[in-house]
Amino acid sequence: MKKNNYVQQLWADNPMPAVWKKFPLTMKLLFVFSFCFVGLLCASDSYAQRTIINVEAKNQTVKEVLS
Numbered sequence: 001m002k003k004n005n006y007v008q009q010l011w012a013d014n015p016m017p018a019v020w021k022k023f024p025l026t027m028k029l030l031f032v033f034s035f036c037f038v039g040l041l042c043a044s045d046s047y048a049q050r051t052i053i054n055v056e057a058k059n060q061t062v063k064e065v066l067s
Contacts (some may be wrong), residue, residue, distance in 0.1 A: 020028070057065045 023031075055065060
């Protein structure tokens, strides 16, 4: 009996386009954008990340402290 190696042969010849064509355009775009912008998720070392503010206030409202 001959084995059907069609799937293995398809994967060896052209792996991604056979699978990639089955996904809708929105899923393709979501994958591309999430892959491209994954580096933006890391916080950079900026002024707002490094700044420490100490506020000492007793029996005052937030409005009085911030003004």
